[in-house]
Amino acid sequence: QVHLVESGGGVVQPGGSLRLSCAASGFTFSTYAMHWVRQAPAKGLEWLAVISYDGTLDYCADSVKGRFTISRDNSKNTLYLQMNSLRTEDTAVYSCAKPRVGTWDSHGWDFDLWGRGTLVTVSS
């Protein structure tokens, strides 16, 4: 069974930090670029970041650039999202997603596997 399972969400004060994890199973994790997305309450999906299969390339959306960092540990089949300087507007369900194609080519980044997500609440 192919699965993505996120963890690490919770309640954090504005300005605080959290590290999210995404555990992958059922596919060769180390051959796929991986992504983080989020969905705030009553809002649409927002794409956040991507990292290449080997971790040498990464890119974050402007909305989180400089505050969020994506990383991975292929020995543990795990994707991470380090979130710093959190704001109330970062409150959302955070999910990881696997694209159809593993290469560093956005044209192959339609998603065929999504995690259920972990809730991050930024509130004082």
Add this chain to the structure above:
Amino acid sequence: DIQLTQSPSFLSASVGDRVTITCRASQDISNSLAWYQRKPGTAPKLLIYPASTLKGGVPSRFSGSGSGAEFTLTISSLQPEDFATYFCQQLHVYVSFGPGTKVEIK
């Protein structure tokens, strides 16, 4: 970043209706657009990519068209299982999503 807008954001329709949803990009994205269906509590399901290519197993009542900066998703005859939220995704430069269109029963 490429911005996507969708219209309408909400529509109310009856079983058997023809439904059209539009997705517009802030710049030319060629045909690098995907459409997804999402039901509450479930992962999004890819329907169409690129632009007009139906994914395997997706009913033929779904179709996509467009290129450049304007795209449409059409459901030719709405079925009970089609009531859901539909959103577009551009894959031309990195990734971004449209805000979604919620299709509800009239």
